[in-house]
Amino acid sequence: MTMEEQLHSRLANLGVAEIAAAPADSDAPAGMKYSLSLVVRLSDAVVEGIEGQPTHSYFHHYRTVNAFLDQAVLAAGMLLQQNGWNYLPVGASQSINTPGKYYEGLYSHKKAACRAGLGGMGRSNLFLHRLWGPRVRLGTLFTDCPLPGLELPQCENPCTGCNACVAACPAQALTGNDLPQNDAARELRIDPAACSEHMKRAYQHIGRGAVCGVCMAVCPVGQPAKKPADGILMRCICEDDPDLVCGKIYSARLLKDGWCAVVGENGKEYSYPPELFEEA
């Protein structure tokens, strides 16, 4: 097995949802050739419990997933080391506050994941995975082992620009600027101090103000389609309707002759013929 296959197998067995790698950039630690990004999905039930403020369940889940990511990154690093390579783990949730560098870790997990082709940056300043949106947490390690077999093609930024995160932020910390490029300066998207201070002030009773998650919970990207009480879930198989996204699962109401009523991307409900959808 190649090193890439060994990493994939070891991490998939642990429960890591996806891994991908990118050649190291000029901010990478000296001597390292690649960053390896690990994606762990968050519980949809926990995320959906966040309504206007974080929950104790979310704080517990956040800490548990971070601890898991640290362990998974360690397992990947030990595997690399057993095979003669060097590695450097980045803490799953560790701020290194040195002068001029606040609310930042050793290296940005989001930047590593974007460079690896896993997703893009949202107006929420959250990383949006191309399938699961912001409902993920990321781990990163650097290695001197070449990992070209784990590089993915760059994907389109999944952020729709809907501004739901901007409107929902209780700290008015998000700028709402239209910045589809992933490497835009953080301050153009968010006031990190406003976000952090709001959490510390408002949510002391929930994990001493370490989490919020409101902008994550409202983001439509990666939200599982909700089955309506009187309907079904249908997957769009039409590639050329401007109001539908091919492959996306929509909640639908069945009409006569197999037609279904679906709320399209413009927010309006239309009736569509059966050949545009298949049951999800």
Ligand code: SF4
């Ligand atoms: S985590 Fe909370 S306070 Fe911070 S940007 Fe998101 S919604 Fe606003």
Ligand code: SF4
């Ligand atoms: S809520 Fe809308 S604007 Fe904000 S990150 Fe998600 S898709 Fe982008």
